[in-house]
Amino acid sequence: xxxxxxxxxxxxxxxxxxxxxxxxxxxxxxxxxxxxxxxxxxxxxxxxxxxxxxxxxxxxxxxxxxxxxxxxxxxxxxxxxxxxxxxxxxxxxxxxxxxxxxxxxxxxxxxxxxxxxxxxxxxxxxxxxxxxxxxxxxxxxxxxxxxxx
Amino acid sequence: xxxxxxxxxxxxxxxxxxxxxxxxxxxxxxxxxxxxxxxxxxxxxxxxxxxxxxxxxxxxxxxxxxxxxxxxxxxxxxxxxxxxxxxxxxxxxxxxxxxxxxxxxxxxxxxxxxxxxxxxxxxxxxxxx
Numbered sequence: 001x002x003x004x005x006x007x008x009x010x011x012x013x014x015x016x017x018x019x020x021x022x023x024x025x026x027x028x029x030x031x032x033x034x035x036x037x038x039x040x041x042x043x044x045x046x047x048x049x050x051x052x053x054x055x056x057x058x059x060x061x062x063x064x065x066x067x068x069x070x071x072x073x074x075x076x077x078x079x080x081x082x083x084x085x086x087x088x089x090x091x092x093x094x095x096x097x098x099x100x101x102x103x104x105x106x107x108x109x110x111x112x113x114x115x116x117x118x119x120x121x122x123x124x125x126x127x128x129x130x131x132x133x134x135x136x137x138x139x140x141x142x143x144x145x146x147x148x149x
Numbered sequence: 150x151x152x153x154x155x156x157x158x159x160x161x162x163x164x165x166x167x168x169x170x171x172x173x174x175x176x177x178x179x180x181x182x183x184x185x186x187x188x189x190x191x192x193x194x195x196x197x198x199x200x201x202x203x204x205x206x207x208x209x210x211x212x213x214x215x216x217x218x219x220x221x222x223x224x225x226x227x228x229x230x231x232x233x234x235x236x237x238x239x240x241x242x243x244x245x246x247x248x249x250x251x252x253x254x255x256x257x258x259x260x261x262x263x264x265x266x267x268x269x270x271x272x273x274x275x276x277x278x
Contacts, residue, residue: 085162087160088163098236102239
């Protein structure tokens with residue numbers, strides 16, 4: 001599959017999911033280092049193609065996303081709840097991307113796994129294909145990386 | 150008429166969101182029950198009658214496909230309409246789950262009114278106009 005097709009699907013899915021399910025207004029922004037502390041989630045998938053999605057969100061943005069998703073006050077949401085919502089966000093973006101590129105096939109998503117702070121840095125030697133999409137949110141930044149093999 | 154709905158999803162955050170969206174959309178909800186997988190849902194359905202089930206596919210222990218099979222095989226429970234909520238919008242998956250008995254399919258991401266429309270259509274709720 002061409003990287004351009006996967007990249008377009010990742011871009012459209014990220015915006016669609018954030019707008020519809022998280023009531024966020026993302027603005028496209030160049031990929032780059034994330035400022036400050038981040039939450040990182042990795043989600044493997046099997047299908048045609050197989051691979052993994054890694055989602056990194058700055059902590060303040062993750063808390064805001066969780067609050068908007070659940071309709072609760074940011075100050076009252078536990079860290080555990082923020083992590084659950086970030087995992088769900090990764091699940092939705094990944095499923096949405098694969099549905100766009102695999103309309104005739106089925107795929108299987110593994111459970112999202114939280115990554116330790118030092119573990120989410122991108123592998124400098126990616127697999128067959130890697131696409132990256134970053135957006136700016138009101139309180140931080142979100143980057144989605146999809147790698148296929 | 151108000152409806153009793155069961156949400157089956159292993160993500161507590163997603164269950165809370167679906168419940169919130171039903172309320173936000175104006176759907177007439179009287180009681181909302183939750184289960185974290187198909188097995189827990191079947192246990193709950195032995196003691197609580199519901200008008201509709203909203204279920205995820207990927208869940209531990211008993212996934213959505215097995216849950217639909219068990220519902221279809223149960224004389225008492227097979228009449229309860231089950232609606233799948235999933236990120237998987239592939240034709241192959243939708244066809245397969247429909248064949249297993251799913252009466253509706255909502256693809257994530259969705260808007261509150263889309264969930265309400267599918268619920269009301271499945272339940273045969275007459276249009277307000």
